[in-house]
Structures are given as C-alpha cells and as structure tokens.
Amino acid sequence: MNGRAGNARTWFVVLGLSLGPAVGNGFARFGYGLVLPAMRSNLAWTYAQAGWINTANALGYLIGALATLRLMTLIGPARLFQWGMALTAVSLCASGMTNDFLALLFWRLTAGIGGAPVFITGGVMVAAAFKSDASKNALAVALYFGGAGFGILLSAVVVPSILGRFGAPAWPLTWWALGLASFAALLPSWWSSRQADFDAPSTGAFIATQPPWGKLIPSLVGYLLFATGYIVYMTFMVAWMKENGATGLAIAATWAVLGFGVMLSPFLWRPLLASHASGFPLASACVATGVGGILPLLIPNLSGQILSAAVFGLSFFIAPAAVTTFSKKNLPQVQWGMAVAMYTTVFAVGQTLGPVGAGWLADAVGNLSWGLTIAAAILFASGLSAAFQPALSNPSTG
Secondary structure, three states: OOHHHHHHHHHHHHHHHOHHHHHHHHHOOOHHHHHHHHHHHHHOOOHHHHHHHHHHHHHHHHHHHHHHHHHHHHHOHHHHHHHHHHHHHHHHHHHOOOOOHHHHHHHHHHHHHHHHHHHHHHHHHHHOOOOOOHHHHHHHHHHHHHHHHHHHHHHHHHHHHHHHHHOHHHHHHHHHHHHHHHHHHHHHHHHHHHHOOOOOOOHHHHHHOOOOHHHHHHHHHHHHHHHHHHHHHHHHHHHHHHHOOOOHHHHHHHHHHHHHHHHHHHHHHHHHHHHOOOOHHHHHHHHHHHHHHHHHHHOOOHHHHHHHHHHHHOOOOHHHHHHHHHHHHHOOHHHHHHHHHHHHHHHHHHHHHHHHHHHHHHHHHOOOHHHHHHHHHHHHHHHHHHHOOOOOOOOOOO
C-alpha cells in the first residue's frame, strides 16, 4: 500500500506493536517497582529477597533472549511476538495467585521469558518500517520503545489506587489488574504483528552473516552497564520514596511523570537518533539517565523526585531505541535480528546483577540510598563506554 493510506497503516502497525513494551516492560518488569513495597511489607521480605524477584525476571529475560537468537528464523518474528505476549499476560495473572516465594520467582522468571521475544521481535519488525526515510524510521523505533511509557502510566493509575484503597494485603489484585490489561492488548498487538512488513532470513543466512561483534564491544559493554544501573532505580525508587515518607499520591504522581516522560521521549530524541550512526545517542541516553537517577539524592524532597522521574523517563528508554537504530544504520537487514537479540542478551545479564546487588547492600547498610548512588555511577560509566563506539566503516541500511 502506497501514499498517505500506506503511511497511516504503517503508523497503526507501529502503535500496535508498541503494546509489546507496554506489557512486557511497563507492566511485567517495571510494575513490580510499584507493587514491591506492599509485597515486602505483607510477606515480610528482606530487600535482598525483593531484589531476587526482579532478578528472576531478568534471568527469564536472558533465557528468552537466548532462545530468540535461535527461534527468530525458525518460526518467524511475528509468531514469537504473539507467543511472548500471551505468556507474559498469563504470568502476570499467575503472580497474583500465590504468596509462596519460590512460586513468585517462577512466575517472574516466566514473565521475563515471555517479554524478551516480544521486545526483540517487535523492535526488529519496527526497524523495517519506513526503510527509505531515516527520520520516520527513527521516530517509529522510538515510538515503539516509548510504548513502555503507556504501560508505566497505566500502572501509576491502577496500582496505587488499589493499594491505597485496600492496603498492602491487596497486592495480588494489582497483578490481576495488570494481567487483564495485558490480555486486552493481545488482539491489537497480534494484528499489528501480522501486518508488519518483515521478511525473516533463512536459518542458513542468519548463521552465515553474523554481525562483527568485535567492532560492537564499546556499545555492548555500555549497554550491559546501563542495564545494571537503570534497573536499580526502576526496582527500588518507589521503595526508597516509601522509606523516606512519601505518600501514595506522591508515588503515583512520580510514576505517572516517569511514564509521560517515556511517551514524550521519542519526540525529544528523534533528531539525535536520526542524525548519528555512532554510539553517541546511546552514550547521551546513558548519561541523562544517570543524571535522573542521582537527582532524588541531591534534592531529597518531592520536587527532586518529580524532576528525577521526568529526566529519567525522558532518557532511559532511548537506550534500547539507540541500539536498535545503531544496528539498523550500521548492519545489513539480515543481521538486525541477531544484533538486537545480542544487545538484549547483554542487557538481560546486566539486569540480573542490579536488583539483588542493591538489595543486599540495602540490607547491609539499612537503607537504599547507597544502592541508588552506585547505580547512578554505573550509568555514567555506561555512557563513557558507549561514547567510544564509532560508526562502522561501511554502514548499511539493509
């Protein structure tokens, strides 16, 4: 389909696919940060136990990413996307059906396994949109990842409302609510995955055309460090606010600002993503995220928390958009899926380290402030590493 009608249809496909990050990230991964204080209070967890719950999700994400490396060309990105969405929705509902720690670890693991193929395959399909228009392509990629902001925003409305009315013991209701919202997203997201114009290469071509991994080390290391740092904020920021006397309304407002920031970030970062083929956009996003992460400790009041959420939200989801755009600008299309899957794999490794490490530190020192401080430092280090990533000598748009 050509012309305006074709463009409109493509944008609808992109928006439908963006429900993937809304479910897999906004609900399944980041929603836990809102539910954590209630679960920790009701279930008498240590911070390390609370961290393990999100580390389990990250481990699942790692398993899912590794599986996607193999399955991408065997069953196709659209089917992987659909299966991942369904598995994530089931896992969210199941998380509200038990208070057993090991069972919760399992369902968080399962949510991660479902979320990884959604994130990877959706990103690959969106990267193929508007191939001949770099600016529209960059916006499409950023809008896709910005879908997580919608999930964060909806979580900010739903979770504090339930907990504010029924108290900490009602945390299972929050998982059921997020799970039902995920099931509601299945139909439009599945439709979009069927409409996406992406031809998966054959398995043989996929294996024979590996990306030049050695040339990608600065951005891979930067992305690993980014994942280690940002997930500490997203896991423990709300708990830190509760620790420092924040009200439910303040928490809801802060999380909503974070979600709005993610939704607005594509428009702010679009020119940078479109105009650079190097690691500069990733480095910039990492540093800006670090600034957002340290702000509540420098300005320890509600204004600082809101400002922190705004800066963090406007920045942190640009990192995955940046590595996807980098792959698209520097690699032939046959390598996009492998590259995005590898970036997601190192990202998942980083995410396994952050939550449990920060939780152990919090138990040792008696508060979460040191963990958030170290996480911000790691984010600045990730920006430094990514800044050394050059554009490849012979970039290809596929």
